[in-house]
Ligand SMILES: [Zn+2]
């Protein structure tokens with residue numbers, strides 16, 4: 330496989346080496362590719378399929394583990410099956426367990442890894458607030474007052490893990506030249522106020538966008554990436570249309586293809602089967618198969634030797650697994666309610 334470092338930002342990244350100093354010594358060569366380490370569809374017999382998402386993004390001299398799957402043991406097995414070295418920077422897209430359950434395994438092999446995670450009030454990654462946020466009443470005796478009436482200036486709230494090197498991202502932030510974490514908040518019922526990070530890398534081919542679950546809406550995320558560079562080269566990851574109606578699917582496809590003129594698409598995870606089918610139809614050979622275990626080369630050769638235009642789940646057992654696992658992405662019973670309604674209307 331011929332890989333060329335064609336990224337505009339490659340030169341600029343040399344100044345960032347200190348952030349990934351341990352990885353630098355170990356990284357033999359700079360690759361530009363995305364490898365799916367956790368998903369519920371795929372054809373690699375050495376990997377275990379499960380609902381959730383993780384991808385190793387190697388781009389512009391950096392190795393970024395984007396999310397860590399749904400189960401630490403399965404994640405560890407998949408990482409080993411692929412021979413992946415976890416000396417990486419990590420991004421946790423959001424607080425759903427199907428994206429972060431493998432963090433314990435990551436920390437067991439790389440306890441000091443820098444982990445970018447969304448900053449949320451009282452969130453699982455920890456947070457803080459100025460103590461001025463709460464109302465005071467100085468007429469109370471000290472024993473009835475918080476902190477005896479003398480709170481610290483900043484109140485810190487703990488993380489659900491002990492010791493990780495979290496860097497919390499509040500708003501869209503460029504973490505390295507040309508490499509941006511887009512921070513958006515979901516407004517959808519069931520995930521209101523959930524903050525999610527997406528990774529947008531500006532390359533000479535355009536934006537390479539990696540999304541976890543797209544709870545804030547894939548269109549909003551792409552819009553934010555397009556504000557940095559309107560040329561969207563590739564989008565990979567979960568688009569969260571697993572329970573969406575045909576109308577919503579059609580609208581999302583039209584936005585990606587016609588409004589944002591996305592060049593290539595490599596959907597996975599919670600994108601949903603109807604959206605897989607619609608994207609495949611709309612994008613043709615610019616639809617890149619990204620099932621579990623797949624490695625997508627990036628750069629000028631994106632998709633040149635990839636399985637183009639292929640749907641994600643060709644065999645029946647694969648479909649059955651994806652569907653069984655997809656039911657877990659229905660925590661609010663939307664699918665179930667809809668199928669009950671459909672059944673009732675047939676009676
Ligand atoms: Zn999610």
Ligand SMILES: [Zn+2]
Nearest residue numbers: 425427542599
């Ligand atoms: Zn998810």
